[in-house]
Amino acid sequence: MNILEKINSGFTYFDGGCGTILQEQGLKPGELPETWNIIHPEIIQKMHYDYLCSGVNILKTNTFGANSLKFGDEGELSLENIISAAINNARTAISQAPADTERYVALDVGPLGKLLKPLGDMEFEHAVTIFKKTIELGAKYGADLVLVETMNDIYEAKAALLAAGEVTDLPVFLTCAYDESGKLLTGADPKSVVAVAEGLGVSAVGINCSLGPKQMAPLVEELSAYASVPVICNPNAGLPRTENGKTVFDVGPEDFAKAMKLIIEAGAQILGGCCGTTPAHIKATVLESANHTAKPVTEKNITMVTSYTHSVIFDRKPILIGERINPTGKSKFKQALRDHNIDYILQEGLTQQEKKADILDVNVGLPEIDEVAMMIEVVCELQAVTDLPLQIDTTNVEAMEKALRVYNGKAMINSVNGKEEVMNAIFPLVKKYGGLCVALTIDEDGIPTTAEGRLAIAKKIYEKAAEYGIKPKDIIVDPLCMSISAEPESANVTLEALRLIRDKLNGKTSLGVSNISFGLPSRDLVNGTFFTMAMQNGLSAAIMNPNSAEMMKAYYTFCALNAIDANCGDYIDYASNLPSMVAAAPTVKPGEAPVANDNSNLDALTVAITKGLKDRAAALTSEYLGRGDQAIDIIDGYLIPALDIVGKGFEKKTVFLPQLLMSAEAASGAFDVIKSYFEKNGAKQEKKGKIIMATVKGDIHDIGKNIVKVLLDNYGYDVVDLGKDVDPEIIVSTAKEQNIRLVGLSALMTTTVPAMEETIKQLRAAGLDVKVVVGGAVLTQEYADMIGADKYAKDAMETVRYAEEFFA
Amino acid sequence: MDIYTINAKDLVINEYEALRYLGYVRSSITDEDIEIVKAAIEEVRVLAAPKACFERYPVTISEDFDITMPYGIIHSKDLATNLNGCSEIYIFAATIGPRFDMALTRQRQISIAKAAVYQSVGAATVEALCDTLNEDLRRKVVEEGGTLHPRFSPGFGDMSLDNQKGIFSVLRPEKSIGLTLKDNLIMAPEKSVTAIIGIEK
Structure with a gap:
């Protein structure tokens, strides 16, 4: 019977935990378990053999972390040797075990231990390439199927499934690790995982690790409700904790099997275990399931x-x-x-x-x-x-x-x-x-x-x-x-x-x-x-x-x-907010009382900006333009003075960052109105000068840089925002091509200050007449001097002041 | 190794701590500021999936500040001073998960002011997680008749960020709590902490 026939005809059993068993056998912290396929094949084969004797159909090879990030191409412990030995160990165990049931070898593929971009630093295609290498070797050395497991990010799972599809025709199974909230770490719910996985052609989909069997039951139910392929459930034996220096799990074989009864009722057809489970857990599960019939797998017609x-x-x-x-x-x-x-x-x-x-x-x-x-x-x-x-x-x-x-x-x-x-x-x-x-x-x-x-x-x-x-x-x-x-x-x-x-x-x-x-x-x-x-x-x-x-x-x-809107809830929400949708923009009567008493001698627009009221600032700006005010008068008369009030407050520490930014956003709202007014009238807004802003190479923290950019925008500067993680070469070429003489660099981490230094060096080496202003959490005046910056700005306002001086 | 999880609802996240990260001076904080931060704290609670993993190891410190870590001998005067008198250490890794990072990226596009508040609330949240875990560990050690030293993270003083590699190799937080280390030795998700806590008996 091939594996696809097997999983569609009653229960199929995976083996259980591996890491915990190897630790008992002396695996040291920090030691890579996959090396034991070669260093201690007898221990791996014995573990497989014990699982087979408890009724297991599918052995997971000891290759969870076998990928090119951890293993090279050369030497005894090369990736290829590890994978071929791992599959060979499983085959050897099968040849020695009783031939009373069908046996298969699954190439076990775990996550890479890296988050993909934009959360982490790994490119999606890089992940695909790494998975391809592992899976290609698994197919070469005769695995019967590929098990992609313990995925806690659907994007990484996609990379692995795509890789499998591109290098082999072997059946591919996917199991993911959900947390207590019933989602993957990066947020996907079970039905979304099913949709993505089936789209990429998996033959079975399920859940493993991180939770005990009891907590998994509702998730298996959801998987089963949406999946048109068999559902896998490989739980942990509860949660790990340390006792006298040893890692132990709190669910024993009997309780595990009892909980697996719930899993069967929830609709799983493929049963096994993960961390902390042993041959005894699987044996108890096999015995328990003998009293049940597997739910048939049905096509779900869900778009x-x-x-x-x-x-x-x-x-x-x-x-x-x-x-x-x-x-x-x-x-x-x-x-x-x-x-x-x-x-x-x-x-x-x-x-x-x-x-x-x-x-x-x-x-x-x-x-x-x-x-x-x-x-x-x-x-x-x-x-x-x-x-x-x-x-x-x-x-x-x-x-x-x-x-x-x-x-x-x-x-x-x-x-x-x-x-x-x-x-x-x-x-x-x-x-x-x-x-x-x-x-x-x-x-x-x-x-x-x-x-x-x-x-x-x-x-x-x-x-x-x-x-x-x-x-x-x-x-x-x-x-x-x-x-x-x-x-x-x-x-x-x-x-x-x-x-x-x-x-x-x-x-x-x-x-x-x-x-x-x-x-x-x-x-x-x-x-x-x-x-x-x-x-x-x-x-x-x-x-x-x-x-x-x-x-x-x-x-x-x-x-x-x-009757597809429960209690008319969405309709009521919508209807109660309707007036603001009908009117193009809220209007304000000219001469309306300013919002705050302590600002009674200030114009209403100035007040709206100092208070950070974006909608009101935009509405007032339209109003002023409508009554015939010149755009330039609005900017110089109300917007800039408002920003100055807030900026000075920030410098004196009576106004703080969120308020400064809220004011900046309110001013942006007003500027947007003026900009579209200019566009309509074919006029162009005068800019005071061009400034490059960038977070340096290797640094992806851009919030500080963005804050400075918003403020500079407001003060009328033309900011060329090169983004984060920017190569020094790009900064140099931009300055050269656009003839820009002021460059703002941001770095948040000590590790990227050298990149900042390199950028300044290259700007100087290119012989450009530029001034460089630097800022960021780790920078100090000392650092700034050391790396040859022209100016250290301790906060966003100081950069604005420097720009004002520079372009004056 | 132990895995520590706590419901984000049960974390004590201090709004003054978040305001301090934003540069506020205590005496000028208004009720409105507190309301803004409190509202953000509640939003971040929904996004946070606080998790930590930790393990206890023996430690020895030489007179010239060489310290035996489970991943090898390191040299750090500041950590050695911190661990003075300790025979064991805890090493832990803690994170509030990637959903916070996603929300922060989105806020940057919607409102930079709100993003700044989120940023500081996220930092306060992972600190709250560390404090709770720290307190649990302290109680355990006090029961044994010992005391804990203040926690110390790679990057503090002269303890190099390179230690992250060692810590990740022994705790393997990628698998247990989904915490990863980037090539530049910065962790992803962003709001995460690794630290060493000395145990003195």
């Missing part, structure tokens, strides 16, 4: 996408896909792409999240930029600031593949259509990386004018997907809508197509709703009503603008009326 923390399930409640990250028809967005202004794009994402988008569509295609590089960067940067799932929207197949590769989760893919060529390009990517694929009902003959025609294309797409092994649940059909101004029957045809796809194909649907009103005035009115009609006809998801009041009204009222 879902995920981020790295949670999933969005396409069910009765319509899903909102924010459309704003897209340059089409948006001159500001296009400019942001050309200027490489990632912050602008991130802000679009965060605003849509605040407005309750469930998923963000990401389209960064513009002829004059490198779309592939931009797509990868935007996907990574967005995922660093938002936990919403993303929909990768591009016709560039290379950009699609690269984005799906680095995406952390199971993405939505926009899109495929009925054209052979497109299906043949996109479906292999869906199969390899997983994902929910949007399918447009258009083919070589164009868009059918009838609903039946669109249904036929949908059917064709489902069939072709099936040839690639893509399940119907991973296809979502977009029957397309054209403007009713050009095609009077357009809405009717689209609505009928929605019904047909739902009723005849049991399919999910998505629409770019706002196309319906193209060419009409007040488009939002038409969009809102059409959205309601589409939802009523079964629409599962809309690509839409969450900032549109009409669309959101349609959505909230529809959900409340259809």
